[in-house]
Amino acid sequence: MRVRQWSRDLAMGAGFAFTSGREGWVRVLLTAVGVGLGVAGLLLTTAIPNALAVRHERANARTYVMYSQERIPKADNTVLVANVDTAYRGRDVRGRALEAEGTRAPLPPGLKEFPAADEMVVSPALKKLLASDDGKLLRKRLPQHIGGTIGESGLIGSAELAFYRGGEGLAKIGGSNVTRIDEFGLPNQSEPLDPVLLLLVLVVFVVLLMPVGVFIAAAVRFGGERRDRRLAALRLIGSDTRMTRRIAAGEALGSSLLGLALGTVLFLIGRQVVGSVEVYRISVFPGYLDPTPALAALIAVAVPAAAVGVTLFALRGVVIEPLGVVRTARPPRRRLWWRLLLPLGGLAMLYPMIGMGTDNGDFNQYLVIGGVILLLVGVTALLPWIVETVVARLSSGGVAWQLAVRRLQLGSGTAARMVNGIAVAVAGAIALQMLFSGVQGNYTKESQNDLSRARIQVSVPNSVPLGTASAKFTATKGVEQVQTFSEGYLGDRRKEPDLVTQVTIGDCAFLREVASLPSCHNGDVFAMRGGEYDIDTPKPAEPGRTLYFDPSYGSKKGEAVAWSVPRGMKEAQSVKDPSGMTRGGFLMTPSALPAQAVPALSGRMYLKLDESVPDVREFVRNTAVKIDPLADTLMWTAPEQNRRFSSIRTGLFVGATCVLILIGASLLVSQLEQLRERKKLLSALVAFGTRRRTLSLSVLWQTAIPVALGLALATVVGLALGTTLMKMTDVPVTVDWTSVLSMTVIGAAVILLVTALSLPPLWRMMRPEGLRTE
Template sequence: MNVRQWYRDLAMGARFAFVGGREGWTRVLLTAVGVGLGVALLLLTTAIPSALSVRHDRERARTDIHYTESHKTRAGNTVLVANADTTYREKDVRGRELEPEGGRAPLPPGLDRFPAPGEMVVSPALKKLLASDEGKLLRERLPDRVTATIGESGLIGSAELAFYRGGKGLESHVDTPGVTRIDRFGEPDQSSGEPLDPVLLMLVLVVFVVLLMPVGVFIAAAVRFGGERRDRRLAALRLVGSDSRMTRRIAAGEALSGAVLGLVFGTVFFLIGRRLAGSVEVLDISVFPSYMNPSPVLAVLVAVAVPAAAVLVTLLALRGVVIEPLGVVRTARPARRRLWWRLLLPLGGLAMLYPMVGKGHSNGNFNQYLVTGGVVLLLVGVTALLPWVVEAVVARLGSGPVAWQLAVRRLQLSSGTAARMVNGIAVAVAGAIALQLLFAGVQSSYTRETHKDVSRAQMQVRVPSGTPLEPAARSFRETKGVRQVSAFSEGYAGDRRKDPEHSAQITVGDCAYLREVATLPSCHEGDVFAVRGGEYDTDTPKMDKPGRTLYIDPSYGDLPSAEVAWTLPGGLRHAVSRTDPTGVKRGGFLITPSALPAKALPVVEGQLYLKLDESVPDVREFVRNTAATVSPLSEPMVWAASEQSRKFTSIRTGLFGGATCVLFLIGASLLVSQLEQLRERKKLLSALVAFGTRRRTLSLSVLWQTAIPIALGLLLASAVGLTLGVVLLKMTATAVSVDWWSVLSMTGIGAGVVVAVTLLSLPALLRLMRPDGLRTE
């Protein structure tokens, strides 16, 4: 067959789709909407790498804490920057204080001028929050006058909370933690950073496959909407002389037209989603619409692959259908489906993954092609096995109520259609279960214990050098919700002013606090103790000789210091270290406040451990507000028993964001598919109503027709998902442990989506169950 004949037949099918009256238009629109939803999600997916790249570039462009380039001298092109980050109700707020030192000081991206002391430039999202009732406590912390908003070039997302405010007197804090002098904004190191380890890289691959597979399944199902009526229309073409091959090509042309229109719809849906992306925040991630630019190559691939898949799926579907001039043979009892070739797909997937079992973290990267191919084959195996499972089960279902019998008979006649409708949800659930097992299994590898004793304190506040400690502690004791405050100062002492050979930690606090970190024989104001048993402390025994002169805050290399000489008192006593609230055993010297030279007070750094009354609403916000009044450079920190790798958390957050989009697609596509199935049965439902069948019976029958395939699909998805999850865990050399609650929750979410779709389709079902539906033209 030459190309010209193919073109003519495909074009004829496209004409039939658009000039076939309301029936043809309805089918084309249903197909276009189903394909369009899938195309929109594919375009959004192809735009994710671009969005992440732009966010990364924006973050690098505004980098201001250059740890590798410290100790710059004051000049006309320098600016002092202080870290003023904070947190408000578990949301991070990026903050900086700026103090230009000359007329050529660099501006951070997104600003037109430097804010003066008392002024603040904020992001649009922070401006909105500060103006709302919800931001009342944050306004107390950020009382400066808002004079402008940060431009898009200075933000990584539309919902980011960020501000710049004018600073004053920052020079005295230069080169202390969080304060630096710079002559440009932007990351000087162009390296891409530490690469992902093999397991995280495999996680990224599996996440993308699992999220995109349901999209492909839905697109393949959407191009077959209205298949039964289409085949009956094609039978008329046989009466006017077309052969079976020409008929199939015409059907492919009809599907092609729906797919092409679906590309248009998908582009429109994508543009709408792109615009909405700038106004929503999912799991603390937001972007600007301009970030969402699909890769041109991937966009062209989608534009070519979707119509090609529509033609291929239609031709493959019609291979098992005999369209004759007087009807469609498919209305007879179909031949039983074969199982052997369907098992080859999941078995092939397992065979691709098996060579990587036991590879783990330390044996190089996983083969990306084998991982992708193996996961794809296992998930495609769900779509291949489900029609056989549905057919085998419904063929054995027996008698029951009228609604049950109507549903079972319908499934026995068209089990393939029912299976296609739930294929997408089954694939999504199988992938979700596998990912849940994998994330739960490897989570411990990316989670570390902080060893902080959260029963002894729940927050820690650093008080910058030069800020009096006792007044600060008093302010926190008067803060609402604070039960107890442990105040102390810490620093280091060396045996020489510069580059000491031996050095040890010094801890300054009252006797009550010193007993928290060491076992003391007795304690009175003026005592000094040398601690034994501290972790990683080997120098204290070499320095704890009474009468010896030590230097507090000695200098190392070219680092500036304000070292203070201090002579160990003759009454030096010894103490045994014990685990402090941070989970470590301190070494060095414990000093009561009156035993420390007054000159040393400005060079030691204060620390406050706070015990909170967690029943007080917003107690952490009260603490942060007090910290802001004590010193703008103080750093409140919430303690946690464990913390997780940022890269692992980012991947999991990305999975949740993508899963939200896929769930929306699942629901929308299932709804379109359900409406299409009801439209196909319009005359049948009307005839049953006309003969006296109760609407309640018909509604229950439709519910059973949905529930039976869904139940079978979820059971199959659970089995495949567990298998895939176990294999992936074996590949990462992780002990296999099944969290059954997670498996049930993933299955329940899938079932919940179907229940919601069924409820939304009930109004359409009730409208179709009328005798006047038997009218025809």
């Protein structure tokens, strides 16, 4: 019986939402838009894990195991693959050269046939770039003929730059850059995240989802005052208080269901839009963004349930009588004690995990999620009390100030609800920024490269004479200096040596870059001391010992070249070379090297650049490809971060960008709804002679005061949460005040932008015609 009563009242309320005239429709649409934006944000956010998983699967499907060519014999079902990756103006370009060795050679995903030796198959994004004026320099280093495009199954994103080019004679080139395979694809296995990275993922999702949930809860309360006045008519015709509240909940339910449908449509539209853009170098195809059925079902149930629950909660202090709504009397003061329990409870849930770090197992996921949620919900609970307490003590000022303060004193709850979402977002962003800053040192590999001595390292195949390559790089625009050398390995036996030592060959000028030499002349040989791996270097007291150049680097397999340690060999103290490495083994000048050993060496060059020359790196890459398509150019850069850590951080930036856009849109809808409710009041003030400038300033003050208080509270809660998370990960607690200030400024900027966009509708409402009524 009770369930039937609830169902009937809720259905009646939902019917009123759509049949109460123009006024009701406006409220329904505003609520539906607010809820719809939130639902779209929830669906997009919950689709991110699936998108990342699909990207990972696609990447695995086109990857292959790197073996030497001898590991798999040539057959009708094998293909030679060479890595020809490049980069263009800071963007990575994935490239592979393919040479089929039989009719059953495996094709990589996304290809229908192998490209010919003088053509390539490209991704749609790369094809578009090459056809534009911006891609002229890149066009010069790739085959001129484009034979087709890579299908979606062979790409990890819609904006990925990738190509497959035809190869020829790859078996003769050899080396670690060329491999023979009989299938593409790796097992879809991944190592579990370490505890700190798992903690980051959990906190990121809570922080991204919480502001959206707060906005949905605020959206279902749009137009609450006018709705309550309409409900008084129901009391007049015999409805009791409980039935009236259930009918009001039914109105919110109807609006939320419409918002759920609108949010689904916005999500489908947004999914298509996301598929055509690239954010922080991450792109996906629309099909990747599919929320898991369980999460989608949870959203479909939770949003209408939350609408009903929030409405009933909001009406607990409202007395709806047959002759009106008792809301104009001074409301009771908000109590503080229960509001403090929320953040304190959150800290209590996180406290047992302080000091765990990465060595004491995984963090308890339920405690982490619950603790972070309670702390952020504490912002929404404390902010109304803070706004009410502060505005109650504000008094004198100009007319605009007094109008704003008086409005806030009469009802500060609406203003606080509008700011709640941005305050939660800022608090979470500050905490995450602190956590990322604290742990990034554990996931950052410091660069040892000396950028003052060189910027690029180039490796050329054995078939290319170093002198020729050096001359071409020297003539390249923007290259200031070229240091050329070769390196290889010496073993104590012809085959399967027990001891292997490094050997570096270069002129005296280069050798002085890697060692402190007593003197140097062409023909000298030096034994290195102090290198990173010099334990196998023969001592000078062992002259005549026979060593063998490692034949695996030569063009004639199995023919090791013998070399005897010379008498009177000098010692040299190793120093850091431009790459930051301290070399061991032997140093040789060119005339001391047996001619037969040249094929067993790999050519290297260090290039120093004039950074003032535009696109100097692109000129170097183009020269390298002209020398040999398989020449490897390594750009030395700043410290390198762990890939998983970088992926999580990038995901946060992408998600935060989407959430900020949704926050701005939801805030604008909320602001317009507040202005609509005060339309007659504003028109009356204008009719009595109040200047529009004064009213505009009053609206700005009504926004600025709660925003300032909300951002101050968000900063305090964010610092508390960030400090707790840093203590949990066992890293020193430090505060990057620049980042804290930037997060606060971004939050304030969103509010100010929304307020500025709401001014034109405000000016249209401030007309005496607004006093008309039906």
